[in-house]
Amino acid sequence: MNVVHFVQYLLLRVDLWLAIALIVFLMWLARRSRRWQPRAGRSPSLAARIAETTAIAGIGVALLTLLMTYRCYDGMPYALSDEAPASAGAEYWTVLAIWSAIVAAGLLLSWSGRGGLACAVLTVFFCAAGYAVNDGLVLGYKNHVEAIRATPVPIEITLNDGIRGADVWFNGIYVGKTPIRTTADELFKKVPVLKEQPAEWTDHKKCYYNRHGNGHRPLGWVHLRPPTKVISEDMDPEYHEIFARVELNGQRMYAASGTWSEGGSRMFGQIRPGHVRLAMMLPNWDDETELLIQCARLADYQVDQDWIDAAESYGDRVWEAVRRESEDEPALDRVLDAWATQRYGLAGVRGPDSAWDTFEHIAAEADKQRGYSTDSPPGRAIELILPYLDAERLVDRAAKRITSFRTPPATSAAYGERGGQRFFMTLPPHAWDSLRLVPRDAVLAHAIWKLDERLDQQDNTRDNPIEQRITPALLRLDARPGNLFTMAGILGGREYEQFVLRHNWRAKPSDWSDFENVERVGSAEVNRWRYLAAHLDSPAGRAFRRKNVGPVFEMSEQIVRDSRDFGSSRFPDSLDYLFFDVADGPGSLAERFWPSFDRLATNEPHSLNEAVAIRWNYLVRMQPRCTPERFAEVYRRYGDCRVIQGNSRNSVLARLEPELRFEVLTALVVAAEELPEKNNPGNREFQLRKANADDFVQLRLQVPCEQAADEMLAWLTENSKQHKERMSQAERMSKGDQLSDHHLRRLAKAKDAELRRLAIEPIRLRPTSERRAMLRDLLADKNTDVRAEAVKLNAELEELAARTLPARSDQP
Numbered sequence: 001m002n003v004v005h006f007v008q009y010l011l012l013r014v015d016l017w018l019a020i021a022l023i024v025f026l027m028w029l030a031r032r033s034r035r036w037q038p039r040a041g042r043s044p045s046l047a048a049r050i051a052e053t054t055a056i057a058g059i060g061v062a063l064l065t066l067l068m069t070y071r072c073y074d075g076m077p078y079a080l081s082d083e084a085p086a087s088a089g090a091e092y093w094t095v096l097a098i099w100s101a102i103v104a105a106g107l108l109l110s111w112s113g114r115g116g117l118a119c120a121v122l123t124v125f126f127c128a129a130g131y132a133v134n135d136g137l138v139l140g141y142k143n144h145v146e147a148i149r150a151t152p153v154p155i156e157i158t159l160n161d162g163i164r165g166a167d168v169w170f171n172g173i174y175v176g177k178t179p180i181r182t183t184a185d186e187l188f189k190k191v192p193v194l195k196e197q198p199a200e201w202t203d204h205k206k207c208y209y210n211r212h213g214n215g216h217r218p219l220g221w222v223h224l225r226p227p228t229k230v231i232s233e234d235m236d237p238e239y240h241e242i243f244a245r246v247e248l249n250g251q252r253m254y255a256a257s258g259t260w261s262e263g264g265s266r267m268f269g270q271i272r273p274g275h276v277r278l279a280m281m282l283p284n285w286d287d288e289t290e291l292l293i294q295c296a297r298l299a300d301y302q303v304d305q306d307w308i309d310a311a312e313s314y315g316d317r318v319w320e321a322v323r324r325e326s327e328d329e330p331a332l333d334r335v336l337d338a339w340a341t342q343r344y345g346l347a348g349v350r351g352p353d354s355a356w357d358t359f360e361h362i363a364a365e366a367d368k369q370r371g372y373s374t375d376s377p378p379g380r381a382i383e384l385i386l387p388y389l390d391a392e393r394l395v396d397r398a399a400k401r402i403t404s405f406r407t408p409p410a411t412s413a414a415y416g417e418r419g420g421q422r423f424f425m426t427l428p429p430h431a432w433d434s435l436r437l438v439p440r441d442a443v444l445a446h447a448i449w450k451l452d453e454r455l456d457q458q459d460n461t462r463d464n465p466i467e468q469r470i471t472p473a474l475l476r477l478d479a480r481p482g483n484l485f486t487m488a489g490i491l492g493g494r495e496y497e498q499f500v501l502r503h504n505w506r507a508k509p510s511d512w513s514d515f516e517n518v519e520r521v522g523s524a525e526v527n528r529w530r531y532l533a534a535h536l537d538s539p540a541g542r543a544f545r546r547k548n549v550g551p552v553f554e555m556s557e558q559i560v561r562d563s564r565d566f567g568s569s570r571f572p573d574s575l576d577y578l579f580f581d582v583a584d585g586p587g588s589l590a591e592r593f594w595p596s597f598d599r600l601a602t603n604e605p606h607s608l609n610e611a612v613a614i615r616w617n618y619l620v621r622m623q624p625r626c627t628p629e630r631f632a633e634v635y636r637r638y639g640d641c642r643v644i645q646g647n648s649r650n651s652v653l654a655r656l657e658p659e660l661r662f663e664v665l666t667a668l669v670v671a672a673e674e675l676p677e678k679n680n681p682g683n684r685e686f687q688l689r690k691a692n693a694d695d696f697v698q699l700r701l702q703v704p705c706e707q708a709a710d711e712m713l714a715w716l717t718e719n720s721k722q723h724k725e726r727m728s729q730a731e732r733m734s735k736g737d738q739l740s741d742h743h744l745r746r747l748a749k750a751k752d753a754e755l756r757r758l759a760i761e762p763i764r765l766r767p768t769s770e771r772r773a774m775l776r777d778l779l780a781d782k783n784t785d786v787r788a789e790a791v792k793l794n795a796e797l798e799e800l801a802a803r804t805l806p807a808r809s810d811q812p
Contacts, residue, residue: 057107152184153183153184153185155182155187155275156179156180156273157179157182158275158277158278159246159277160258160315161316164178166246166248168180168244170242170243171191171193171198173191191242193241248280251282253280254283258279259277259279261274285317288806292307292311293321295800296335297769298772302338307805313807319336322335323336323375340384343377344381346384354388355388356390358385359389359394362381363444365378366378367438367439369439372439386451395448395466398448403473448466449491452464452467452492467492471491471492475496489532492536497536497540501529501533501540505527506527507527508527509525509527519532521559522562524559524561530555535576541580542580542581545581556593556597557596560600577589582625585625591625598615608638608641609641609643612638616652619631623657628663628666631664636674653665653699666700668696673689698729703740705740706742708742709742709745713747716730717752734762737765741770744762744763744774747759753781760786775790779791779794
């Protein structure tokens with residue numbers, strides 16, 4: 001309903017004008033009666049008219065404010081909010097103009113000495129305008145929603161990296177080639193709803209397996225949200241489960257992480273276009289990605305522009321693979337640095353001006369790409385140019401950006417954990433406006449965060465400029481729980497500490513009716529301010545924890561007792577504050593809370609294996625203060641279960657330092673070999689302990705340290721009836737690249753040629769400079785077979801180093 005229709009609506013509402021006429025008629029009758037007949041007299045004085053006009057003006061402004069400032073959830077007048085129909089804004093200003101004219105008329109009447117008539121006019125038209133706004137805008141909204149219902153909702157389906165020409169099937173129905181542009185009505189009319197998963201989805205024989213033996217289903221799935229048919233804002237639209245199958249140039253693709261969908265609905269009187277991004281891969285991409293990483297190793301991690309061009313043809317895939325490998329191979333960080341340096345010309349950054357130009361370029365690029373992540377080439381580049389950036393200029397930019405918001409901005413940001421560090425990123429927003437953080441803000445936040453860390457490393461005894469200016473500005477803008485408040489907590493400083501500590505951290509969550517003072521940790525609800533104060537990693541936080549051990553432990557017990565985070569083997573971050581002072585030894589909070597944690601972290605409803613893993617996770621967090629005997633003590637109490645552990649970085653014991661892990665596994669072997677009273681082989685506990693002892697021995701052999709390497713060599717050379725089986729097992733570990741360089745150095749110099757041959761395959765899988773040095777010794781091996789395999793591998797590596805880099809060439 002536009003402005004003209006709104007005015008017509010006001011004029012044609014018969015009941016409205018009848019009500020107004022009735023009010024005017026009653027006032028006229030009162031005026032004509034003798035009781036109310038005014039006496040003739042002098043006109044009001046100038047002072048009286050001024051006072052009366054001022055009063056009428058105040059009444060008019062008050063009524064106008066009351067009428068026009070009905071607010072929705074985001075603090076904006078409803079007709080001007082993002083959720084209102086486009087026509088509501090024009091109607092809003094129309095009503096505002098009419099009412100302003102009425103107030104002006106009332107002022108003229110009052111100035112002329114007719115104050116009573118002015119009050120009557122304001123009263124009548126206030127009732128009429130309120131009726132019109134409350135009824136007319138709702139009718140306009142309903143008409144707008146009806147029009148929206150008849151408008152098709154566009155949906156775009158794309159493949160990762162913008163790949164074009166891939167064939168897509170949804171629930172077995174062919175929907176077209178990417179990019180696919182259709183409407184939600186057409187899509188969901190064509191695609192049936194499946195009552196069960198396709199048989200092919202669970203058929204592991206059709207999975208793709210990479211060289212590490214990890215399986216990937218060839219079908220990726222994604223949930224799409226169809227258009228809602230309701231107006232009510234408290235109703236969620238129906239979800240439609242879709243299983244997508246994708247082929248590129250006739251080759252079946254398999255699902256990778258990163259599939260997402262958004263929009264595709266009619267909600268709050270608006271159409272949200274849908275976008276589905278399918279993250280799919282071809283099997284050869286894994287091989288080519290691995291080949292690029294191998295070439296980087298053969299170049300001693302000194303990659304050139306040709307290598308970077310080839311790597312970037314795969315989108316973010318090679319970058320993510322290199323970063324993942326760098327967690328176990330830190331030398332690959334040099335590849336990431338060279339990549340970011342080449343892409344953004346960082347070699348030319350020599351001072352504040354050139355560094356600032358690069359910063360602006362990355363910020364503009366983030367806006368253009370509608371997203372930014374610290375774990376990316378631009379994020380790496382920001383960290384590399386940080387030493388050259390003008391700190392004062394950067395802080396000024398951040399402070400001005402924060403103060404530019406009159407109200408807290410709508411954030412499209414996310415915090416998370418990766419590699420033990422927090423990261424900040426901006427996700428693709430649904431709208432671009434001045435009230436929303438945009439990707440360049442994430443670039444600025446990343447730089448500020450890293451600069452704060454840098455300044456704290458230089459001097460952590462006092463607040464740096466970021467903690468003096470940015471943290472208070474964030475708290476003034478929005479002190480409610482959310483992304484901005486979380487950012488203030490990451491930066492820290494005395495302003496943040498005082499803000500947290502001056503709240504009522506002693507109250508119980510049940511004492512509050514709002515949720516801003518309550519922190520939800522799994523299914524536990526605790527006092528948010530006590531929780532935040534306990535997490536202050538500073539002298540103020542340390543003093544708080546030491547002075548209020550009782551309340552802190554009470555909160556910790558509630559978290560352990562009620563939190564659902566303990567259903568997995570990973571230890572939740574909600575108890576980080578217990579481990580800030582581990583170096584204090586027996587007096588640390590972690591040591592003092594361990595008996596309570598051990599008592600409360602029961603095995604119900606978890607399995608006994610999880611009961612062991614939960615407690616081991618706590619002890620791992622206490623390193624280096626945790627003792628091997630404590631791990632063994634936990635195992636003895638739950639020894640009648642099969643403790644499943646592995647050497648992956650996600651397993652519990654793998655997070656121990658290698659030397660300590662070796663000692664812990666030694667203690668576990670001893671505990672597992674303590675046979676029960678009835679040590680007959682048929683006894684279930686006997687079988688479980690024997691299986692656990694064998695597992696612990698195998699894990700101890702693979703620990704990347706000198707002790708484990710010596711033990712493995714002795715284990716393989718021992719004169720035993722199991723020698724053949726042990727050699728087979730060692731060969732499997734060799735082919736799976738499960739042997740560290742410590743082990744390979746022992747094997748490459750072993751007396752037995754069969755053992756020296758085991759060192760060749762790991763060199764092929766990971767040809768680092770250290771391993772290629774071992775290969776040079778094997779090229780002169782006295783054993784003909786070992787020497788022949790070494791010569792063959794050396795020729796393969798030389799050919800690999802000289803071959804053309806594999807840029808992606810699968811586009812139609």
